Amino acid sequence: MSQVIFEHVYKSFDGNTYAVNDMHVQIEDGEFVSFLGPSGCGKTTSLRMIAGFMNPTKGKIYIGDRVVSDPEHGTLLPPETRRIGMVFQSYAVWPHMNVFKNVAYPLKIQKVSRTDIQKRVRLALEMVHLEGMETRFPHQLSGGQQQRVALARALVMEPEVLLLDEPLSNLDAKLREKMRFEIKELQSRIHVTVIYVTHDQAEAMAMSDRIVVMNKGVTHQIGSPRQIYETPADDFVAGFIGLTNFMKCEIIDQHRVRLPNGAEIEPAVATDQQGEALLSVRPEKIYLVKNGGDLQGTVKRRTYLGNVLDYLVDVDGTDIRVSSEPHIIFNEGDTVGLDIKRCVVFNMK
Ligand SMILES: Nc1ncnc2c1ncn2[C@@H]1O[C@H](COP(=O)(O)OP(=O)(O)OP(=O)(O)O)[C@@H](O)[C@H]1O
Ligand SMILES: [Mg+2]
Incomplete structure (x- = not known):
C-alpha cells in the first residue's frame, strides 16, 4: 500500500x-x-504520469515516500520500478494467449522463476475469481471475465497502487454495476491504493472515498461523493455531477438571495458574494405545491420513471426540472408552485 x-x-x-x-x-x-471529468480533461494523462509512461512538464509525483517524477531535478523513475499495476481502457488481453499466459506475462518479462510464476498467477486468479479458467482463451470468456483477466495481470505484480483507466467502459450496464462491487470488494480484501479514471459520475460516486473533478486539465474540486454532490465548488461541478437547475438571483446578504420574481430564499451555504449570482437547485430539492411556493410555473411535461415522476416546469420561459415522489401527481398544463428546499449559489462568470 x-x-x-x-x-x-x-x-x-x-x-x-x-x-x-x-x-x-x-x-x-x-x-x-x-x-472524474469529461473527455479530454486530462484523466488518462494524469494516470500515465503516475505510472511513469509519461513525464510531467513541471512538478513532483511521489509514490509512498519516494519521488518518482521530478523533471526539474532529473528524477524520472521508469515504470517497472514504481510498483504500480495498471488496467487500460480497452481491456488489452492478448487474444492468442490463454488466461494463464496472459496473467503470467509480466512475471516472465521480469524473469521470475517458473514455480513462483505458478504460485503468483494462481493467487491473482483467485483474487478475481477466475480459478479453473487458466487454459481458456479470451474469445471463450465473457466481457466481464476478460476484464478480470486484465485485473489479475495488474495484480500479479503485487502493486502498491492500482491504476484503473475506465476499466468498465466496454461492459453492459448490468455487468458494470456488478463489477463495481467486485472491484471495491477486491480492494478491501487486498488493501491496495486505487486510482480510478471514469467519466461516469454514478460509477465514481458509488466506488470512491474521494473524487477529483477535473475539466480542461484544471482540478475543480476534491471531496467525498457527498461533498461534491451537496456542496459543489462551482457551477461546473454542480452541472457535471447529477442534474441541477441554474437560475439567476441577486444576493441580499450572506444568508439570503432574491429570485427574479422577488421571492427570497436562504442558500444551504452562506455566501460572501455580492450582486448577481447563479443559483443551483437539484430537481429533487424542489417540491411542487398547489398554492404558493417560491416560484410559479406551468407543468410542460411529466415522465413516469418508476421510482420518481420527472416534471419539466416552465417558469417564465425557463425550463425547470423537478423530480418528485410518484404519488404526488400534477398534470401537464397545471399551474403549480415550486418550493425550493435546498440550493447553493455561485459566482456569475
Ligand atoms: N500524446 C499526446 N500528444 C498530444 N496531446 C495529447 C496526448 N495525449 C493526450 N493529449 C491531449 O491532452 C488532453 C487530455 O487527454 P487525456 O487523454 O488525458 O484525456 P481524458 O480525460 O483521459 O479523456 P477521455 O475521457 O476521452 O479518455 C487532450 O486534449 C488530448 O488531446
Ligand atoms: Mg482517457
Whole structure:
C-alpha cells in the first residue's frame, strides 16, 4: 500500500496549453480515489504520469515516500520500478494467449522463476475469481471475465497502487454495476491504493472515498461523493455531477438571495458574494405545491420513471426540472408552485 502525491504537476504537449494544469492532491494509503471529468480533461494523462509512461512538464509525483517524477531535478523513475499495476481502457488481453499466459506475462518479462510464476498467477486468479479458467482463451470468456483477466495481470505484480483507466467502459450496464462491487470488494480484501479514471459520475460516486473533478486539465474540486454532490465548488461541478437547475438571483446578504420574481430564499451555504449570482437547485430539492411556493410555473411535461415522476416546469420561459415522489401527481398544463428546499449559489462568470 502506498500514498500517491501530486505536487503542483503540469503537463503540456505543445508548450502552450496544459493538458494537466497544476494538479495538487494527496491520495492516502489504501484510499479509493476517482479522477472524474469529461473527455479530454486530462484523466488518462494524469494516470500515465503516475505510472511513469509519461513525464510531467513541471512538478513532483511521489509514490509512498519516494519521488518518482521530478523533471526539474532529473528524477524520472521508469515504470517497472514504481510498483504500480495498471488496467487500460480497452481491456488489452492478448487474444492468442490463454488466461494463464496472459496473467503470467509480466512475471516472465521480469524473469521470475517458473514455480513462483505458478504460485503468483494462481493467487491473482483467485483474487478475481477466475480459478479453473487458466487454459481458456479470451474469445471463450465473457466481457466481464476478460476484464478480470486484465485485473489479475495488474495484480500479479503485487502493486502498491492500482491504476484503473475506465476499466468498465466496454461492459453492459448490468455487468458494470456488478463489477463495481467486485472491484471495491477486491480492494478491501487486498488493501491496495486505487486510482480510478471514469467519466461516469454514478460509477465514481458509488466506488470512491474521494473524487477529483477535473475539466480542461484544471482540478475543480476534491471531496467525498457527498461533498461534491451537496456542496459543489462551482457551477461546473454542480452541472457535471447529477442534474441541477441554474437560475439567476441577486444576493441580499450572506444568508439570503432574491429570485427574479422577488421571492427570497436562504442558500444551504452562506455566501460572501455580492450582486448577481447563479443559483443551483437539484430537481429533487424542489417540491411542487398547489398554492404558493417560491416560484410559479406551468407543468410542460411529466415522465413516469418508476421510482420518481420527472416534471419539466416552465417558469417564465425557463425550463425547470423537478423530480418528485410518484404519488404526488400534477398534470401537464397545471399551474403549480415550486418550493425550493435546498440550493447553493455561485459566482456569475
Ligand atoms: N500524446 C499526446 N500528444 C498530444 N496531446 C495529447 C496526448 N495525449 C493526450 N493529449 C491531449 O491532452 C488532453 C487530455 O487527454 P487525456 O487523454 O488525458 O484525456 P481524458 O480525460 O483521459 O479523456 P477521455 O475521457 O476521452 O479518455 C487532450 O486534449 C488530448 O488531446
Ligand atoms: Mg482517457
